[in-house]
Amino acid sequence: MTRFAALKADIDHELRNLKRLAKELDDILTATKEGSIARTRAVGSLLHDFYTGVEKIFSQIAIKIDQDLPAGEGWHIQLLKRMTIPIEGIRPRVIDEKLENDLEEYLRFRHLFRNIYGFELKWDKCQPLVERLDDIICELEEQVAKFESFLDSIT
Numbered sequence: 001m002t003r004f005a006a007l008k009a010d011i012d013h014e015l016r017n018l019k020r021l022a023k024e025l026d027d028i029l030t031a032t033k034e035g036s037i038a039r040t041r042a043v044g045s046l047l048h049d050f051y052t053g054v055e056k057i058f059s060q061i062a063i064k065i066d067q068d069l070p071a072g073e074g075w076h077i078q079l080l081k082r083m084t085i086p087i088e089g090i091r092p093r094v095i096d097e098k099l100e101n102d103l104e105e106y107l108r109f110r111h112l113f114r115n116i117y118g119f120e121l122k123w124d125k126c127q128p129l130v131e132r133l134d135d136i137i138c139e140l141e142e143q144v145a146k147f148e149s150f151l152d153s154i155t
Contacts, residue, residue: 002151002152002155003154003155004064004065004151004152004155007060007061007064007065007151008148008151010056010057010060011057011060011061011144011148014053014054014056014057015057015137015140015141015144017053018050018053018054018137018140019137021046021049021050021053022133022134022137024046025043025046025130025133028042028043028046029043029130035123037118037119039123040121040122040123040126041118041119041121043123043126043130044109044113044118044121044126045113047106047109047110047113047126047129047130047133048109048110048113048114050106050133051103051106051107051109051110052110054103054106054140055076055079055080055107057144058079058080058082058083058094059079061083061091061094061147062079062082065090065091066082066087066090066091070082076107076111077104077107080100080103080104080107081100083095083100084096084097084100091147091150092147092150094143094144094147095140095143095144096143099136099139099140099143102132102136102139103136103140105128105129106129106136109125109126109129112125
């Protein structure tokens with residue numbers, strides 16, 4: 001058993017949850033009427049949950065590897081940006097800048113979702129994120145797998 005087995009198990013659990021969200025998203029798109037507020041609200045909730053899951057992965061890495069979770073105003077964006085920075089003697093970067101930029105769009109959406117009424121949510125804010133979600137999850141899985149290989153190499 002490796003020193004970081006629990007962290008890897010937590011990360012893998014979150015990645016499975018993200019795949020489950022993608023499946024639920026497909027189900028919602030199939031079961032709801034295009035243009036309906038019910039579809040937009042449900043999809044918004046899943047997109048919110050998606051970034052929350054991503055942030056759980058990054059938070060665990062910051063806590064267990066970096067031993068420093070950003071705090072204060074703006075900590076969410078600081079955490080995301082930190083995942084692109086290698087920390088000498090501690091770890092390589094977790095994700096590249098392109099994925100960081102992609103994920104930042106989901107972070108901004110989550111902030112929007114938390115700060116408006118559901119009936120104010122517009123499909124045009126959700127649609128681009130919906131269309132790219134599967135690709136983003138695949139890219140996240142690939143990059144996190146490389147990070148997990150690093151964890152294996154240091155134990």
